[in-house]
Amino acid sequence: MNFKILKKSKISRARLGFLETDHGVVETPCLVPVATQAVVKTLDSKEVQETKSQILIANTFHLHLKPGEKIIDKAGKLQKFMNWKKPLMTDSGGYQVFSLGFGTDFGLGSKILKKEQERGEAIKENAQPQKIKINHDGVVFRSPINGDELFLGPKESIKIQEKLGADIIFAFDECTAPLADFSYVKKSLEKTHRWAKICLKAHSTGSGQAKKSKQALYGIVQGSRFKDLRLESSKFIGGLDFDGFGIGGEFGNDKKEMHKMVGWVVDELPEKKPRHLLGVGYLEDMELIIKSGVDTFDCTVPTHYARRGIAFTSEGKLNLKQTKFLKKREPLDKNCICNVCLNYKKDYICHLLKAGEITGMKLLTFHNLYYFNTFVEDIRTKIKKGEI
C-alpha cells in the first residue's frame, strides 16, 4: 500500500490524499461503508460501486464465525468471494468480541449506560465482564451461534485476517467500554500495546504470503476519553512500524469533545501515514472528523438508517415510513442524481416500506450511500479550494 498526501489545509488539520492498493486507488478523505458479512446489506457489489463507494470494511469476527476464513481463502480471498474489485479493509474482531463483555453487561449504547454513568458507576481495574474472560493473551468467549468456547487474540486475529485477504487489516486491541475508569483503561492500554507488537510480528513472519501481497497493517490507538492515555497510546503505537493507524474507542459525548480528542491523537501520529477513525460518522460529524486530520472513517449510519426507512437529503432526514409521503410524487432529493432519485419517487418508496418489501430498504440504502459519498466528495473539493 502506498499513501500520498496531495495537499494539507492551512486552516485545519484536513488533508487531501490517496491510498493506493493492489485493488485500486482511494481518494481521501473517504467514507468507508460497512460490509459486515461481506455484503453491504440489500445491495450487490456492482450497486455498491455505483454509489461512488471506493472502499469497504468487512468484519473479521462475523466472517470467522460464518462461513469461516477457510471457505473464503479457498474462494480466492474476500474480494473474489464477494466479487468486490476495489480496495477492502477488515477490522480485527476486537470491537465485537469486547462488546460481548462489558458492552452486554451494561447495555452499551443504551440509555441504561447513561444512568450508570450519572450514578458514577464505573468499570475499575481488574474487573472482568460476565460473559467473556479477558486474559494476558486474548479473549475467551462463547460463540453466539452455537455456544462453543472460542478464543481470539492478536495472533489469531492476524491469521484470520491474512486468510480473508483484505488490502488493509487492523491490529487486535482491547476496545474499552465508555464506563471504564482511568485505572482500567491504563491497564488495558498495556495489553493493547503488547498485542500491537505481537500483531506486527505475526504479520511479518506469518505465512510470508501476506507481505508479498502487500497487505497493510494498521495499529490502533486507544485511551478512551483520558488525554494522558490518548497521548501515551498515540506515541507508542505511532512509534511502531505500522502502515497506518486506526483511532478507536470512546470520544466523549459531543462533537466538540470528539474533535478535541481526535486532535490529541492525530498530532502525535506520524504525519505521512494514513489515519482511520473507527466506527464514527454521522453526517453532521463528517466535516469535523475530516478537519481533525482523519483520512478514512467507517460508519454504519447511511445503511443502518436506510433499513429503518430514513433517507438523508439536502432538506434533512426524512422518515419515508410516514403516510404523508404516499402523496409526494417527487424524488427523495431533487438535487441528487443517483439512480434512485432519477427513477423513483417518494410515494412508491413509502409504499414499499409500508408493505414490508425489501426493495424499499434497498432503494434507500443506495441513495443514502450515494448521498454520503457525494457529501465527502464535496468536502474533498473544498479542501482543494482551500475552504476547509
Ligand SMILES: [Zn+2]
Ligand atoms: Zn439519490
